[in-house]
Every structure is written in structure tokens, then in C-alpha cells.
Amino acid sequence: MSVVSGVTVTVPATTANLGPGFDCIGAALTLYNEFKFTRLQAGGLIIHVTGTEAERVQTDESNLLYQAFVQLYQYIEQTPPSVKIEIQLGVPLARGLGSSATAIVGGLVGANQLAGAPLSLLQVMELAIAMEGHPDNVVPALLGGCRLAATSQTGWEICDIPWHQDIVPVVAIPDFELSTKEARRVLPTEVSRADAIFNVAHLGLLLRGLETGKGEWLRTALQDKLHQPYRKALIPGYDAVNAAAIAAGAYGMTISGAGPTLLALTNAANSNAVETEMAAAWKEAGITATVRSLSLDTQGASSFHQG
Ligand SMILES: Nc1ncnc2c1ncn2[C@@H]1O[C@H](COP(=O)(O)OP(=O)(O)OP(=O)(O)O)[C@@H](O)[C@H]1O
Numbered sequence: 001m002s003v004v005s006g007v008t009v010t011v012p013a014t015t016a017n018l019g020p021g022f023d024c025i026g027a028a029l030t031l032y033n034e035f036k037f038t039r040l041q042a043g044g045l046i047i048h049v050t051g052t053e054a055e056r057v058q059t060d061e062s063n064l065l066y067q068a069f070v071q072l073y074q075y076i077e078q079t080p081p082s083v084k085i086e087i088q089l090g091v092p093l094a095r096g097l098g099s100s101a102t103a104i105v106g107g108l109v110g111a112n113q114l115a116g117a118p119l120s121l122l123q124v125m126e127l128a129i130a131m132e133g134h135p136d137n138v139v140p141a142l143l144g145g146c147r148l149a150a151t152s153q154t155g156w157e158i159c160d161i162p163w164h165q166d167i168v169p170v171v172a173i174p175d176f177e178l179s180t181k182e183a184r185r186v187l188p189t190e191v192s193r194a195d196a197i198f199n200v201a202h203l204g205l206l207l208r209g210l211e212t213g214k215g216e217w218l219r220t221a222l223q224d225k226l227h228q229p230y231r232k233a234l235i236p237g238y239d240a241v242n243a244a245a246i247a248a249g250a251y252g253m254t255i256s257g258a259g260p261t262l263l264a265l266t267n268a269a270n271s272n273a274v275e276t277e278m279a280a281a282w283k284e285a286g287i288t289a290t291v292r293s294l295s296l297d298t299q300g301a302s303s304f305h306q307g
């Protein structure tokens with residue numbers, strides 16, 4: 001194993017759940033955080049953060065990226081090296097676009113590379129899922145694409161979900177945060193059989209809708225009974241933005257991850273109109289939002305050594 005002096009890791013944002021796939025499906029998007037790790041000879045920990053909302057990220061040992069970095073060294077039973085970490089933020093914090101997953105994956109991949117890659121991709125993935133508590137952000141953040149994760153007898157079965165090239169994800173990111181912890185607190189611990197059946201059927205339809213790009217299937221498939229009915233109340237203007245997206249030609253709209261970002265799926269011909277109308281509907285509700293058409297990231301986390 002060769003030990004390197006520095007590594008830069010780029011990790012994509014992710015949109016989890018996609019409606020009915022609560023805690024099991026997510027897709028990587030073309031929006032990125034970059035993390036640069038450099039060994040320090042003098043000892044200590046230095047964290048520099050740049051980008052929008054940089055001042056909201058911890059710069060001490062409580063930083064999630066650093067915690068993941070330490071976690072990997074603990075797993076391989078080595079003392080973590082003193083390190084300088086430079087964070088370039090492109091993924092907004094606590095908005096439902098997997099910012100915590102970028103930090104967890106970035107910290108684990110950075111540590112693994114600095115240590116000479118003692119762990120396989122599968123081992124890194126398992127550590128990432130354990131840290132995040134659910135697989136739907138960290139798996140696509142690490143591997144790219146749209147991924148379904150299911151527990152197997154021995155660990156995790158990860159499935160690559162075909163995403164039709166005509167489907168454009170549009171994200172409407174409001175100017176307020178909603179922590180995943182808070183958005184999970186409002187969910188019931190038990191659901192009815194009818195709601196479980198609803199989600200099983202809609203997730204099946206979603207997979208076929210994503211594969212074929214068939215708009216009618218996607219519109220129905222993006223509905224869900226496990227989390228959205230409870231979380232909608234935490235997102236002012238949800239119904240108005242949903243109606244505006246559909247009127248502008250979106251197949252459907254859903255909460256991205258735990259919210260508050262709203263995700264519309266549409267095609268290239270309608271994406272500009274969907275962006276404009278979602279932003280306008282939210283403005284009418286008194287909320288400023290950044291709305292962007294993105295693409296599916298197919299690469300996942302990538303890294304290069306500095307020396
Ligand atoms: N680049 C980063 N470096 C360090 N910590 C980060 C970074 N990005 C996010 N975090 C931590 O993760 C928290 C946000 O995680 P949270 O799970 O609430 O939201 P999210 O991951 O953006 O949304 P979702 O899980 O719904 O997609 C931040 O408040 C911060 O503590």
C-alpha cells in the first residue's frame with residue numbers, strides 16, 4: 001500500500017426517495033462538493049470551507065466529513081493523520097439534496113485514499129450506509145446513477161436502475177433549511193397495509209417509468225403514502241408549486257429526500273417552463289427559491305492524488 005500526501009475527492013448531490021422509494025432509492029445529480037485532504041507534518045486539524053453557506057459548516061472535530069475520515073481510520077485500526085481539509089461547497093446544506101451523504105462519502109473515500117486504499121468500494125459503501133443510517137443517498141453518491149438498495153442475508157443488494165435519457169430532473173431549492181432529523185420525526189412508526197401496498201405498487205411503476213420515460217406512468221408513480229403526506233406540512237407552498245410544475249409540463253413532482261427541495265421530473269422541451277413556474281409559485285408563497293435543471297450523474301464519487 002502506498003501512502004499519499006494529499007487527495008481531492010468530488011462527490012455528487014443526490015435526490016432520495018423519488019416518491020414511493022422511501023429509504024431505498026436515490027439518484028446522483030450533476031451538482032458537486034469538492035473535498036481536498038492534505039497531510040500536515042505539524043499536527044492538528046485545519047478545516048477551510050468556501051462556497052455558499054460556508055459559515056454554517058463546522059470547522060472543528062465535530063465536522064461530519066472529518067468524523068467520517070476518523071471512522072475509516074478507526075475501522076482499519078490506524079491513528080488518523082493530522083490533516084488540512086479544504087471544502088468547496090456546491091451542494092446546499094440541509095435541503096434534501098444529500099449534503100450529509102457527500103460529507104460521509106467524501107470523508108471515507110478521502111481517508112481510504114490517503115491510507116493507500118486498504119478498503120474495497122463495497123466496504124466503504126457499507127461504512128457509509130452505517131454512518132448515514134439509510135442507503136438511498138450514500139449509495140448513489142458513491143457509485144453514481146440511480147440505485148436501489150435492499151438488505152440481503154449478508155449485507156446489501158445494490159441494483160442499478162435504468163434512467164431514460166429524456167427524463168430531466170428539475171430541483172427547486174428554497175432558501176430555508178429542513179434537517180433530515182426533524183423531517184423524520186414527523187413520520188409515523190407504523191403504517192396501514194393499504195398504504196404499504198400503495199407504495200409497493202407505485203415503486204414498481206416508478207422503476208418502469210424511469211426506464212421507459214413514459215410520462216403517464218411517472219406522474220402516477222411519484223405518489224407516496226409513507227412520508228410525503230406527513231412532510232408536506234413542513235414545506236409551505238408545496239401544493240402551489242406542485243400544481244405549477246404540472247401545468248408547465250412536468251410529469252410529476254415529489255419531495256427531494258427529506259425536503260424542503262422539491263423535485264420535478266420532466267423532459268428537455270418543458271424544463272425551462274417548469275423551472276420558471278416552480279420559482280414563480282414559490283415566490284407567490286413568499287419563498288425565494290433557486291430552481292435548476294440538472295442531469296443524472298453517472299460517475300459518483302471520484303478522487304485524484306496530489307502526490
Ligand atoms: N460539506 C459538509 N461538510 C461537513 N458537514 C456537512 C457538509 N454538508 C452537510 N453537512 C452536515 O450535514 C447536515 C445536513 O444533513 P441533513 O441530513 O439534515 O440534510 P441533507 O443531507 O442535506 O438532506 P437529505 O438527507 O434530506 O438529502 C449539515 O447541517 C451539516 O451538519
Ligand SMILES: N[C@@H](CCO)C(=O)O
Binds near residue numbers: 136
Ligand atoms: N430517505 C431519507 C432521505 C433523506 O436523508 C428520508 O427521506 O428521510
